[in-house]
Amino acid sequence: MNTGRAKETAILGLLLVVSFGDAHAGVLPEDRADVLYHLYDGGGVAIDGPSILVRKQVGKSTSFVTNYYIDMVSSASIDVITTASPYSEERKQWSLGMDYLRGNTTMSLGYTSSVESDFDATTYSLSVSQDMFGDLTTLTMSYAFGDDIVGSSIDPAFERDNTRQYYGIGLTQILTRNLITSLNFETITDEGFLNNPYRSVRYADPTVGLGYSYEPELYPNTRTSNAIGLRAKYYLPYRAAIEAEYRYFTDTWDIDGHTAAISYVHPMGPWTFTAKYRFHDQTGAAFFQDLFSRSQATNFRGRDKELSPLTSNTFKLAASYEFIGGAEGWGFIKKGTVNASIDVLNVDYHEFRDVSTGALLGEEPLYTLGADIVQLFFSFWY
Amino acid sequence: MKIGAVGRFLLPVLLLAGLAGCSNIEPWVKPYERDRLADPIMALDMAPVSSSYIQHVYEAREGARGGEGAAGGGCGCN
Numbered sequence: 304m305n306t307g308r309a310k311e312t313a314i315l316g317l318l319l320v321v322s323f324g325d326a327h328a329g330v331l332p333e334d335r336a337d338v339l340y341h342l343y344d345g346g347g348v349a350i351d352g353p354s355i356l357v358r359k360q361v362g363k364s365t366s367f368v369t370n371y372y373i374d375m376v377s378s379a380s381i382d383v384i385t386t387a388s389p390y391s392e393e394r395k396q397w398s399l400g401m402d403y404l405r406g407n408t409t410m411s412l413g414y415t416s417s418v419e420s421d422f423d424a425t426t427y428s429l430s431v432s433q434d435m436f437g438d439l440t441t442l443t444m445s446y447a448f449g450d451d452i453v454g455s456s457i458d459p460a461f462e463r464d465n466t467r468q469y470y471g472i473g474l475t476q477i478l479t480r481n482l483i484t485s486l487n488f489e490t491i492t493d494e495g496f497l498n499n500p501y502r503s504v505r506y507a508d509p510t511v512g513l514g515y516s517y518e519p520e521l522y523p524n525t526r527t528s529n530a531i532g533l534r535a536k537y538y539l540p541y542r543a544a545i546e547a548e549y550r551y552f553t554d555t556w557d558i559d560g561h562t563a564a565i566s567y568v569h570p571m572g573p574w575t576f577t578a579k580y581r582f583h584d585q586t587g588a589a590f591f592q593d594l595f596s597r598s599q600a601t602n603f604r605g606r607d608k609e610l611s612p613l614t615s616n617t618f619k620l621a622a623s624y625e626f627i628g629g630a631e632g633w634g635f636i637k638k639g640t641v642n643a644s645i646d647v648l649n650v651d652y653h654e655f656r657d658v659s660t661g662a663l664l665g666e667e668p669l670y671t672l673g674a675d676i677v678q679l680f681f682s683f684w685y
Numbered sequence: 686m687k688i689g690a691v692g693r694f695l696l697p698v699l700l701l702a703g704l705a706g707c708s709n710i711e712p713w714v715k716p717y718e719r720d721r722l723a724d725p726i727m728a729l730d731m732a733p734v735s736s737s738y739i740q741h742v743y744e745a746r747e748g749a750r751g752g753e754g755a756a757g758g759g760c761g762c763n
Contacts (some may be wrong), residue, residue, distance in 0.1 A: 343742060370734070392697060436710045439714060471745055477714050480722065532753050538722070542724070543726070552752060568726045570726055596762070609745070676742055
């Protein structure tokens, strides 16, 4: 049974087209290929699989990019063990993008398709980047449209639609010979079936021994979110870089979030080491409750732990080793790196309780999640 | 609500476009001073395949989304 996957899939399509459409205005992105293995392991969920990205310039002014990505999911998460049965499934995603350079302007188009047994997502994107002020400033405007079809493995006749629109403006600015900054503003609007067809909410029920029962969650049919992000990267007096990031997030479900991160990049011969710390804190959605007072207590109700007030901390370590480089290269390959990273993620939920402990109603401990995220990948430039 | 969002989206764009069209700002970081910015360690997105994956993980584990993209990342180094 697929619990807790719908939202993740829907957002990824947007992420990919926007991220891989990361063109430098005035210069086409470098030709490169990446072969990545990813593993997420935590909270009873293991997700792993490959991601392959290939980018190639064709002619003088056009660059194509394609990505193939697979998630193999095996889930016995807290949601699953308390209200459903562990499951396995697979999600496959394919995307294609094109960048066209004309003068100081880069125009990008993208298409992403994601397919799993009970969720299909298709995203189309368009962006324009313009270099200005002697190439010190890059302004990017982007728009994407997502169309999802939500199904259910329990009920083959169940089918609901979502549409999503994304508006983004980004400004990248060189401030000094050592400092580059970027400012991004994104508005995302959703309309349609936004909750998960499998997930339930918990309500007090004195008629049963446990003291509570479950009923399906019910979300509003619309959501609009705004996020503003600021990043600054500084070249230190020796060859190393430090980067700071901050993001403020707010949406019409009353989630407000602050995210901040700091990272340090240190090259050493053929090696490049990166260390990063990231912090995120958010309020909960207006309709989130861990335990509703009765059945159908409110118009909208949800118990998705990601909609709970929460705080997360992540520590990352990454290493990259350049095994092809210098003047000679390897045939047509100019440069090659092998890369490994681990992110240790810890999430503390401030209202979502762990009912799997069997504690008395209202006395269950707050849930915490720890996850390790491992990436291994090769990158080639040609 | 939607009109408001689109308006907020377009206003700074129009302002900047106007600024770009009318002004003749002298680049204060000359092309020959951009060697450090051109160093791969200064890329705002050093590994796109990796950063989009990790953003996906955060989108799935947290209630927030968006605003983290490296917009352009153009340093005009080449």
